Amino acid sequence: xxxxxxxxxxxxxxxxxxxxxxxxxxxxxxxxxxxxxxxxxxxxxxxxxxxxxxxxxxxxxxxxxxxxxxxxxxxxxxxxxxxxxxxxxxxxxxxxxxxxxxxxxxxxxxxxxxxxxxxxxxxxxxxxxxxxxxxxxxxxxxxxxxxxxxxxxxxxxxxxxxxxxxxxxxxxxxxxxxxxxxxxxxxxx
Numbered sequence: 001x002x003x004x005x006x007x008x009x010x011x012x013x014x015x016x017x018x019x020x021x022x023x024x025x026x027x028x029x030x031x032x033x034x035x036x037x038x039x040x041x042x043x044x045x046x047x048x049x050x051x052x053x054x055x056x057x058x059x060x061x062x063x064x065x066x067x068x069x070x071x072x073x074x075x076x077x078x079x080x081x082x083x084x085x086x087x088x089x090x091x092x093x094x095x096x097x098x099x100x101x102x103x104x105x106x107x108x109x110x111x112x113x114x115x116x117x118x119x120x121x122x123x124x125x126x127x128x129x130x131x132x133x134x135x136x137x138x139x140x141x142x143x144x145x146x147x148x149x150x151x152x153x154x155x156x157x158x159x160x161x162x163x164x165x166x167x168x169x170x171x172x173x174x175x176x177x178x179x180x181x182x183x184x185x186x187x188x189x
Contacts, residue, residue, distance in 0.1 A: 001105060001106070001107060002103060002104075002105055003022070003023075003028060003103065003104060003105070003106055004102070004103050005022055005023055005098075005099045005101055005102050005103065005120070006023060006031070006033060006098075006099065007098075008096060008097065008098035008120075008125065009033070009087050009090050009091065009096060009097040009098070010091075010096035010097070010098070010125070010129055011091050011096075011129075012129065012131065013091070013094050013131060014091070014094055014095060014096035014129055014131060014132060015094045015095075015131050015132060015133055015134065015187070015188065016094065016095050016096065016132070016133075016134045016135075016136060016184055016187050016188060017095075017096045017097075017098065017125075017132050017134070017135045017136070018095060018096065018097050018098075018136045018138055018184075019098055019099060019100050019135060019136070019137050019138065019142045019146065020033070020034075020097075020098075020099045020100070020138045020139070020142055021099060021100055021101055021111050021114065021138075021139060021141040021142040021145060022099050022100075022101040022104055022106065022111070022114060022117070023035075023099065024036050024039070024109035024167075025108065025109045026109070030083075032083045032086075033086075033097055034166070035083075036109075036167075036168065038168035039166050039167055039168060040166040040168075040174065040177060041138065041166040042081070042086055044166060044177060044178055044181050045089070045090075045093075045095075045181075045184075046081075046089075047178060048178070048181060048182060048184060048185055049089070049093055049185075093188065094131075094188055095184070095188075096129070096132065098120060098125070099120065099142070100117075100119055100120065100137075100142045100145045100146045100149075100150070101114065101117040101118065101119060101120070101145055102118050102119060102120040102121075103117075103118045104116055104117040104118065110169060111139065111141035111165075111167075111169075112141075114141070114145075117145050117149065119145065119146070119149040119150050122146075122150050122154055123154050126154055126155040126158075132155075132158070133157065133158060133159065133187075134158070134159045134160075134161070134187045135158055135159070135160045135161070136161050136163050136183070136184060137160070137161070137162045137163060138163060138165055138166055139162075139163070139164070139165030139166075139167065139170070140162060140165070141165075143160075143162045159187075161183060163177075163180055163181055163183070164176065164177045164180050164181075
């Protein structure tokens with residue numbers, strides 16, 4: 001079955017482009033990036049950037065108040081956050097979100113079932129958003145399709161990095177995924 005992906009979530013301040021392969025069946029049904037509640041994408045981003053904000057708060061406050069504040073602040077489960085807030089979160093942190101594949105044939109949600117992928121128009125994207133300087137691939141499939149069908153010479157100076165997929169099909173531990181995704185924070189400093 002032929003399926004179409006989504007438009008990018010991006011603005012003029014975006015510096016890091018996160019690329020998945022193609023939205024899952026659940027994401028397509030809901031018309032939301034990473035809508036499968038078992039996908040750890042939103043949880044990883046929330047943890048990374050909430051952690052950063054807590055560290056900044058801790059530097060400004062006394063030691064006693066720090067421990068009280070950390071006990072009071074609990075991360076809201078990603079599934080409970082409205083999608084519009086998730087998109088705002090992406091843009092507020094100078095991130096951008098898209099998929100490598102614009103359209104393909106696929107039964108189910110597994111990347112291994114993708115056939116006849118047609119890539120998105122990255123030359124146009126990079127021309128319209130020159131502040132993008134880092135590209136993070138959410139999994140190997142996104143990287144492989146980009147490498148084969150798009151290539152790495154569209155914009156000089158771009159840094160590319162393959163991160164472990166946040167998909168529930170990826171069996172790496174939560175801690176290992178989170179640790180590898182920390183590079184996003186370093187890129188945005």
